[in-house]
Amino acid sequence: MNSEFSGNIVDSTGAPLVAWGETVFLKRLFEELEAQLGDDFSRFTFVVHRRVFGEIAGSKINLDPGGPNRVLIVISDECEAFPCQEFQSYRVVFRAYGSPLGGDSRIHAFPVGYLNAAGLVEPVEFDQRQVTVFFSGYLNRNRLDVYKQFRPVWWLPKRNLSQNRYIREIARRAAERFTKERSFPDAIPGGHVAFTDWFGRGLAPEEYAQTLANSRIAICPPGFESHETIRHWEAMRLGCVVISAPLPPNRFYSNSPIIQLSDWSDLKPTVNRLLNNPSELRARHLATVDWWKKACSEKAVADYMARIIVMPDS
Structure with missing residues (x-):
């Protein structure tokens, strides 16, 4: 299936993002974000990681280590098992569920969103x-x-x-x-x-x-x-x-x-x-x-x- 997202929006394997049930929500959100950032939008890579059932707290996550122009977005992690604190080498981390620290932390709240x-x-x-x-x-x-x-x-x-x-x-x-x-x-x-x-x-x-x-x-x-x-x-x-x-x-x-x-x-x-x-x-x-x-x-x-x-x- 072809991705409906820009080339700088990828999944945790680096492949073009295919969002399935959240496609409408994420597509609208990234369109608004591109409008807000303007030319700066293309400077960043947005890595969307979907937490899967086999991923448990303390497990090793095979994910790009990040960088100053990479933004990590963690979705579907209802158990709050994904160790966001280990990925603060990203420019910023947005995480759905829970109450991320924000403020001086690089970890911020992200919407759970809606289904298509x-x-x-x-x-x-x-x-x-x-x-x-x-x-x-x-x-x-x-x-x-x-x-x-x-x-x-x-x-x-x-x-x-x-x-x-x-x-x-x-x-x-x-x-x-x-x-x-x-x-x-x-x-x-x-x-x-x-x-x-x-x-x-x-x-x-x-x-x-x-x-x-x-x-x-x-x-x-x-x-x-x-x-x-x-x-x-x-x-x-x-x-x-x-x-x-x-x-x-x-x-x-x-x-x-x-x-x-x-x-x-x-x-x-x-x-x-x-x-x-x-x-x-x-x-x-x-x-x-x-x-x-x-x-x-x-x-x-x-x-x-x-x-x-x-x-x-x-």
Whole structure:
């Protein structure tokens, strides 16, 4: 497959970048970055490293050692296993997930981004959206606390489970075996809430994106490892009011209008409050649209990256 990117944008093997699911997002971002950097854009080589499942913390990473005109971008590292600190010979390192140091460090935050389908739909006018609350996704161990709010499990507490991943996984497997309900169309009037038995077995990408674009509130629970997920970026881009677990305190989330719940037992009361107060709901939507434009859009991220890349002491 031919790359859709400029010749100075490569993968970690040095080959032309093929981004697959994030192609739309990254293509738009690099177009904005080229516009910001102008003639300087061609001076730099952008190395995009996709963390793979076999890559674990402490493993040897076969990656170009870097240099003063090389920029490293690490994506898909939900486990935060990639040792970014070992690659500060690059001019700058941008890393998705977690809360990179920034400031005097060469390691800075990078967007998780969105998948292609969510980048190719446009949001429905907020007052015309037909879905009040939307979630569709795999019932992993970090989403069991959300599931319990729609299907009470008598042998589990309503509040959040222990953070111990093994306890969570045992509880998830037990719930998977002894509870059969996965779809809750009547839990919230006008809502679409459904859990699946594995990743990617829910709505088709295009249908998922269209439903999200037509939703007022998006529930964005944690992924397999991280509280930070592609769902947040897709929902913000499409102007949904986002309800989430606590997120990393980086520039994309600090002081954002995302509602961050420390305990998922507060989910339904929060949703009901918003739906019963249309002015508050709409104000939160407008704040999300504004936040996307000034902090998370491709242009906003390109502005932020360009300033860091051209800093004399980078």
